[in-house]
Amino acid sequence: MPLLEATNICMQFGGLRAVDNFNLEINEHELVGLIGPNGAGKTTVFNMLTGVYIPTEGDIKIDGSSVVGKKPYEIVRAGAARTFQNIRLFKDLTVLDNIKIAFHNELHYSTLEGLLRLPRYWADEKHATEACLAFLDIFDMADYADNLARNLPYGKQRKLEIARALATKPKILMLDEPAAGMNPQETKELMDTIQLIRKKFDIAILLIEHDMNLVMGICERIVVLDYGRIIAKGTPEETKNNPDVIRVYLGE
Amino acid sequence: MNRKMLKNYIINLIVVALIYAGIKVLISAGVINRYYEGIIIFIMINIILATSLNLATGFLGQLTLGHAGFMAAGAYVSAITAIALKNSGMPNLLILIISLIAAAIVSALVGIAIGIPALRLRGDYLAIITLGFGEMIRVIINNLRGLTGGAQGLTGIPRIATFDNVFWVTALVILVLYRLTHSRQGRAIVSIREDEIAAEAVGVKTTYFKVLGFAIAAGFAGVGGGLYAHYLAFLDPKIFGFMRSVEILVIVVLGGMGSLTGSIFAAIILTILPEALRSFSDYRMLLYSFALVLMMIFRPIGMFGTKEFSWQGIYDRYKMLRDAVKRREKA
Amino acid sequence: MVLFLQQLINGLSVGSIYALIALGYTMVYGIIKLINFAHGEIMMAGAYFAFLIAVSTNLPFVAVMLISMVLAAVLGVVIERVAYKPLRNAPRISLLITAIGMSLFLQNLALVIFRADPKIMPTLIAKHPINIGPIQVGTVTLTTLVLSIIFMVILDVFVKKTKPGKAMRAVSEDKDAALLMGINVDKTISLTFAIGSALGALGGVLYGITYTQVYPTMGILPGLKAFIAAVLGGIGLIPGAVLGGFAVGMVETISKAYLPTQWTDAIVFGILIVVLLIKPTGILGKNEKEKV
Numbered sequence: 001m002p003l004l005e006a007t008n009i010c011m012q013f014g015g016l017r018a019v020d021n022f023n024l025e026i027n028e029h030e031l032v033g034l035i036g037p038n039g040a041g042k043t044t045v046f047n048m049l050t051g052v053y054i055p056t057e058g059d060i061k062i063d064g065s066s067v068v069g070k071k072p073y074e075i076v077r078a079g080a081a082r083t084f085q086n087i088r089l090f091k092d093l094t095v096l097d098n099i100k101i102a103f104h105n106e107l108h109y110s111t112l113e114g115l116l117r118l119p120r121y122w123a124d125e126k127h128a129t130e131a132c133l134a135f136l137d138i139f140d141m142a143d144y145a146d147n148l149a150r151n152l153p154y155g156k157q158r159k160l161e162i163a164r165a166l167a168t169k170p171k172i173l174m175l176d177e178p179a180a181g182m183n184p185q186e187t188k189e190l191m192d193t194i195q196l197i198r199k200k201f202d203i204a205i206l207l208i209e210h211d212m213n214l215v216m217g218i219c220e221r222i223v224v225l226d227y228g229r230i231i232a233k234g235t236p237e238e239t240k241n242n243p244d245v246i247r248v249y250l251g252e
Numbered sequence: 253m254n255r256k257m258l259k260n261y262i263i264n265l266i267v268v269a270l271i272y273a274g275i276k277v278l279i280s281a282g283v284i285n286r287y288y289e290g291i292i293i294f295i296m297i298n299i300i301l302a303t304s305l306n307l308a309t310g311f312l313g314q315l316t317l318g319h320a321g322f323m324a325a326g327a328y329v330s331a332i333t334a335i336a337l338k339n340s341g342m343p344n345l346l347i348l349i350i351s352l353i354a355a356a357i358v359s360a361l362v363g364i365a366i367g368i369p370a371l372r373l374r375g376d377y378l379a380i381i382t383l384g385f386g387e388m389i390r391v392i393i394n395n396l397r398g399l400t401g402g403a404q405g406l407t408g409i410p411r412i413a414t415f416d417n418v419f420w421v422t423a424l425v426i427l428v429l430y431r432l433t434h435s436r437q438g439r440a441i442v443s444i445r446e447d448e449i450a451a452e453a454v455g456v457k458t459t460y461f462k463v464l465g466f467a468i469a470a471g472f473a474g475v476g477g478g479l480y481a482h483y484l485a486f487l488d489p490k491i492f493g494f495m496r497s498v499e500i501l502v503i504v505v506l507g508g509m510g511s512l513t514g515s516i517f518a519a520i521i522l523t524i525l526p527e528a529l530r531s532f533s534d535y536r537m538l539l540y541s542f543a544l545v546l547m548m549i550f551r552p553i554g555m556f557g558t559k560e561f562s563w564q565g566i567y568d569r570y571k572m573l574r575d576a577v578k579r580r581e582k583a
Numbered sequence: 584m585v586l587f588l589q590q591l592i593n594g595l596s597v598g599s600i601y602a603l604i605a606l607g608y609t610m611v612y613g614i615i616k617l618i619n620f621a622h623g624e625i626m627m628a629g630a631y632f633a634f635l636i637a638v639s640t641n642l643p644f645v646a647v648m649l650i651s652m653v654l655a656a657v658l659g660v661v662i663e664r665v666a667y668k669p670l671r672n673a674p675r676i677s678l679l680i681t682a683i684g685m686s687l688f689l690q691n692l693a694l695v696i697f698r699a700d701p702k703i704m705p706t707l708i709a710k711h712p713i714n715i716g717p718i719q720v721g722t723v724t725l726t727t728l729v730l731s732i733i734f735m736v737i738l739d740v741f742v743k744k745t746k747p748g749k750a751m752r753a754v755s756e757d758k759d760a761a762l763l764m765g766i767n768v769d770k771t772i773s774l775t776f777a778i779g780s781a782l783g784a785l786g787g788v789l790y791g792i793t794y795t796q797v798y799p800t801m802g803i804l805p806g807l808k809a810f811i812a813a814v815l816g817g818i819g820l821i822p823g824a825v826l827g828g829f830a831v832g833m834v835e836t837i838s839k840a841y842l843p844t845q846w847t848d849a850i851v852f853g854i855l856i857v858v859l860l861i862k863p864t865g866i867l868g869k870n871e872k873e874k875v
Contacts, residue, residue, distance in 0.1 A: 372860075372863075373863050376612075376618060376818075379618070381855075381860070387852050391845070391846075391849040391852070392849070395845055395846065395849070494807070502680055502683070505676055505680045509674075535691075537690075538688065538691040541685075541688035541690075542684075544680070544687070545685060549669050552670055552673035552678075553674060
């Protein structure tokens with residue numbers, strides 16, 4: 001059974017069909033790239049998969065159960081976490097708190113237990129702080145734990161956003177153009193981070209990019225989208241030589 | 253609990269006890285007369301109102317212009333409860349506690365009833381709809397003449413709020429709000445202020461926490477209203493108009509959104525300021541409003557921003573300063 | 584039926600005053616996203632200007648009205664320059680508090696200068712009833728309605744056809760893009776305040792004449808109603824303000840005629856709440872969702 005399965009999903013905005021009959025299967029531990037020129041509908045697909053939009057037709061299953069119509073936070077609990085094209089951090093909070101918020105569902109004390117500062121509060125909070133620091137350490141960011149997120153350099157902000165998504169313990173991680181706005185050095189670091197995630201976490205990744213070269217290097221499978229339709233699917237080698245893909249990217 | 257936190261707790265406990273003892277001594281020595289005592293009580297009521305609004309506006313990030321409505325609901329519920337219990341033979345303190353709990357519960361329920369539809373809106377639209385709801389509460393109270401006395405006002409409320417009980421209720425409200433904001437629920441609330449979409453994307457049940465924060469803020473506003481009713485012993489719906497909501501919001505913004513200690517300091521300043529300007533009679537409110545505009549122009553993020561005042565912070569600054577001076581002396 | 588028609592005319596007249604004031608709220612909101620709480624006080628100032636000119640000179644009504652509008656426009660621009668401009672990059676709530684502070688300041692300034700007791704507005708428009716069929720309409724009511732409509736048409740033409748009007752629309756659409764197109768944003772914002780304030784003052788003058796009184800807190804209630812009107816119609820939209828103004832005026836007048844007075848406000852606020860819940864951006868507003 002695939003981890004994530006989208007069957008014939010469509011998105012209609014008024015008279016515009018932004019995504020048409022989109023199909024995707026992602027298996028455990030797979031790294032799939034979703035590419036296409038600007039405006040092809042990649043982010044719309046993402047927003048449907050993560051519950052921001054409800055598809056007008058079709059079905060999405062995570063781990064075999066349908067998530068269509070579920071709220072974004074329910075989809076997170078079902079096991080799919082994401083990042084955003086324009087980084088969305090909790091900017092005026094510390095790096096540690098950013099992670100702790102994503103760790104929210106691992107803490108179980110009630111509002112009253114928290115107000116009375118009962119033992120469960122202290123135990124949960126201590127566990128959370130330790131776990132989140134250890135988590136930051138994996139990404140070499142433990143030193144920044146007390147910095148405000150807004151004060152991090154761009155590349156580190158992106159890294160924090162990815163770490164924060166992973167802190168929700170997802171089965172699949174979805175990255176929306178993580179390399180957007182990065183210089184080559186930062187892009188290189190990002191590639192390392194993605195490799196690190198693959199090594200340390202047992203999860204699948206769906207990666208959106210419009211830069212084809214970046215995706216070719218790391219993805220196992222690629223799906224190419226144009227005008228809301230899938231025009232090609234396959235290994236990087238296959239898609240690179242697909243005439244339709246060449247046409248879309250290089251023009252006639 | 254680590255040692256630094258324990259130290260902070262103890263320091264704060266001592267400071268609170270010292271303030272209480274100090275004021276008590278000054279009252280019994282006659283330095284603080286009835287008039288000054290009244291001002292101190294109003295300061296504390298404003299602290300409750302401002303810190304609770306800060307939860308909704310500063311921490312949760314939802315601009316609210318109807319806080320006076322919740323205050324009104326609490327004031328009337330508390331007053332009516334106390335009037336009903338007045339001849340029951342219960343001690344005053346018990347009557348006050350029961351009345352305030354009733355006020356908190358009803359106001360929080362009103363907060364939930366308003367919050368569920370209203371919190372779907374954002375920014376200015378939320379501000380406007382809460383303004384509308386706040387005024388509605390006032391108009392309804394005005395028209396429930398049998399129960400509330402309507403525009404003639406409600407009299408016969410037992411005057412059972414004293415410096416002592418108002419002080420400890422205020423301390424309790426601050427403690428609860430501080431602990432709430434420093435818990436997993438508080439972090440979820442702040443994450444909504446920071447970025448609602450991101451909060452939802454990391455698994456925070458945003459609707460639930462928005463309503464939770466809003467309801468707690470409303471509940472405490474009800475407590476503030478209840479104390480107000482039991483100190484004045486008279487209520488009139490006009491007291492709870494839109495301008496009252498604005499006054500509370502001004503305290504929050506001036507103190508710093510997301511800073512409880514900021515709200516406390518601002519409540520002290522903004523309650524004393526109009527009183528201190530009393531000798532200017534007609535020019536009082538003119539000077540007050542002028543000061544308000546000036547403060548906003550020169551310090552738009554409020555006195556404290558989102559930071560909290562702490563003795564540790566003062567000490568750290570002092571140490572930094574001292575070290576800097578030492579280094580300069582060496583050089 | 585006659586009573587209803589009578590109330591309808593009265594409602595249109597009150598509504599046109601609300602619409603004039605609502606235009607100022609909506610134009611300012613459209614351009615700098617500020618709920619200008621001081622706008623009700625500009626309206627009050629306009630009424631006082633008219634009062635002062637009328638008692639100290641023999642100028643005809645039209646001259647009194649125009650001079651008051653110009654003075655209020657100057658006042659509006661000064662407030663924007665002194666109190667709002669320094670906060671253009673500050674948190675929006677600080678700007679809101681500043682506007683509230685400005686509103687309190689103007690109210691209390693008027694209180695200090697003119698004292699709290701209402702001043703009687705001189706009879707600027709000769710009062711005699713005009714019969715239209717079975718309905719009787721006052722000259723004041725009729726003048727109010729006609730003048731409001733004239734100025735609304737002028738505003739509409741100005742915004743749509745002239746260069747500064749187009750600049751106003753461009754700035755409210757996208758400030759940065761307007762700047763890049765060579766539009767003087769500061770000047771355009773000032774112009775918006777000037778026009779909004781002048782229209783608000785006209786509302787104040789007509790309000791003062793209708794109720795024959797001028798007093799420092801007279802701006803609060805019509806200001807709030809006009810603001811509700813602007814939100815109802817869709818804040819930031821000029822036709823919305825006009826529509827909302829007339830709607831609020833009608834609802835208010837008609838409910839006053841048939842219901843106990845104290846419920847009037849509840850009905851107005853109730854309608855506001857219902858409209859916001861169904862369509863947060865107002866009757867004419869477009870729904871906008873934050874882009875993810």
